[in-house]
Amino acid sequence: MPRRQMHITGADGAALRAALRALRTSLDVPAAFPAEVLAEAENAAARPRLPDADDTAVPFFTIDPPSSVDLDQALHLARRPRGGYRVHYAIADVAAFVTPGGALDAEAHRRVTTLYFPDGRVPLHPPVLSEGAASLLPGQDRPALVWRFDLDADGRVETTDVRRALVRSRAKLDYDGVQKAVDNGTAEEPLALLADVGRLREALERERGGISLDVPEQEVVEHDGTYRLAYRAPLPADGWNAQISLMTGMAAADLMLATGTGVLRTLPTAPDGAVGRLRRTAKALRIDWPHHVPYAELVRSLDPHRPAHAAFLQECTALLRGAGYTVFFGGDVPDPAIHAAVAAPYAHCTAPLRRLVDRYCGELCVAAAAGTEPPEWTSAGLAALPGRMAEGSRLANAVERESVDLVEAAVLGDRVGETFEATVIDVKEREPRVGTVHLEDPAVVGRIRSDTGDLPLGERIRVRLTEADPGTAKILFAPA
Incomplete structure (x- = not known):
């Protein structure tokens, strides 16, 4: 879909900012961090709990939007001498900075998730951590949870490990730059391998019946005090990077299921009526959907740059409604334990700077991989986590939709x-x-x-x- 832009005047911008402030109030969005939380964050930033292992020799890189500074993930890919691939995936270790039961921990449990407004974000953690000491910024030593995957030549996971280690990112890349480097053949091997492994993982996703929707995103972009609306259709590089995160989320789910304690991201299978309605929508949009073609296969054949296809992909998001978090203890594994779109057990564990649940998952996985008991704070807070995350998700969705509505009305x-x-x-x-x-x-x-x-x-x-x-x-x- 073409990228369209439309600016509003400075006067309109002032009115819009006032409306956004009012929206924060009406939605009861958390305000500034309390003084005791900021003080604890400053102290934690200066004195994190550093791991014994040192992986700073691994040349990690990050891939994020250009303006992002809250960098949760860094990765590195290499060929294995006897075939296949080795993937290192570093996740910001927020637990190295947060003391369980402290003011910072309590505030994170109140906020649950980072909220994104057109004129700025309301972070889960104070910026001194989320944009500074805990963020995987280039050229900085950072504590992280480092996942290591050995993959075969088809991209299947053969071995998984996760442990705490010190890491240092070498470069902060963005999706457009990654796509151009891969397309024109200038990407160095670790980046070129992201394309190779990403495509292999996409093939495995098709094989197991998983679905990734390339839905064009309606973006609100701020520039020099004005705002514009734009559509952004995902690039292949978005999908390759997402496949590494999905692989990690599935590995995290498997680790927790093996120990009998954890929290999964679950999604029920869509009811037959929902798929039937999508078939009617496809017919109305003149999209050919033969009865023998599965829904997942049809979705992969669509081009998000074509308006009719983009409209259909947007309607497909209705099948993703009903996602939630499911906790389990003492071997009482949920049934089913599947995320319908992933077509496998899955957990959120790769964005702890922006989501509370990811800190829990990371801690449980490190303990599972080491064969040790997880910290007491994880089991103490696990039962209440689905409710907290559901409330946070509702607020985040309201912020996103109503913010876009305000900008549309102003434009x-x-x-x-x-x-x-x-x-x-x-x-x-x-x-x-x-x-x-x-x-x-x-x-x-x-x-x-x-x-x-x-x-x-x-x-x-x-x-x-x-x-x-x-x-x-x-x-x-x-x-x-």
Whole structure:
């Protein structure tokens, strides 16, 4: 899908920032960190608990958006002398800085997750840690949980290990740069191997029936005090990097299941009715879906740069609803223990700077790999973790959606009455005159209501903007 941009004026930007401040208040978003939390974080940043093992000789690198400074993961890939691959994957060791039961720990349990607003983020941990001492920034020695995977020539995991070690990233890379280096053949071997291993892991994902949705992301981008909306279709490099994280999450789940204690990220299989509705959507969008073709295979054949395909991929996210966290103790393993989209047991363990649950998973996995008992704080807090994470996820989703709504309303605030090209990407089953349209220029996904007849799902139509109120984050279209 083309990347579209539309700026709002400085005056609009001031009004939007005021609306974003009001949104923080209405959603009861955590404010500044308490003084005792900041003091404890400063002390922890100066005196982390350092590991005995030293992996600073491994030339790790990170891959993140250019503006990111809260870097959770670093990786390195190499060929094994007798064939196959060795992957080192370092995860920021937040537990090296957080004292269980302390003020910093209590605040993390209150916040649960980092929240992202267009004008800044509300971090899980104070910036002195999340953007400094605990972040895997280049050229800095950092405590980490280092996963080591030996893979065969097909990318299958043969052995897994995880331990604490000191690491040093050599470079901070971004997705666009990685993609260009791989495409033009200038990538050094560790980076080129990411493409090789990523493709092998994608093939294994297809084999086990897993699904990765390449859904174009609607982004809010701030620049020089103004904001714009843009669509970003994921690059192949996004998928290769994600495969390393998925591999680690599956390995973490296996380790915890073997010990009988842990927390999994689970997703039930979508009901038959949901898949049936997707088939109707595909037909409306003129996407050929033969009955003998499985859903996962169809999804992989789609091009997110094509508007109809992008609209269908967005509708596919409905099958991912219902994800949650499942804890288990004393060998009482949940059944099923599968994440339906991953098509395997899976755990969140690769983003501890931004998610509370990942610190628990990391600690449980280090203990499982060493054959030791996990720290008492993990079992003490495990039972309450699913509820905390569910509440945090709801807040994060509300922040994301309502922030985009505010920017959409601000972008379109002075264009009421104008017409735009759009694709109808959703129609309510019980109210077919109400639905959702997808504009390419500007990058807006908005509500539409028809007073003249049912909306044509999947059709490109001209729509008229009838309402755009930045104060209430409301936009509404009607068929032109």
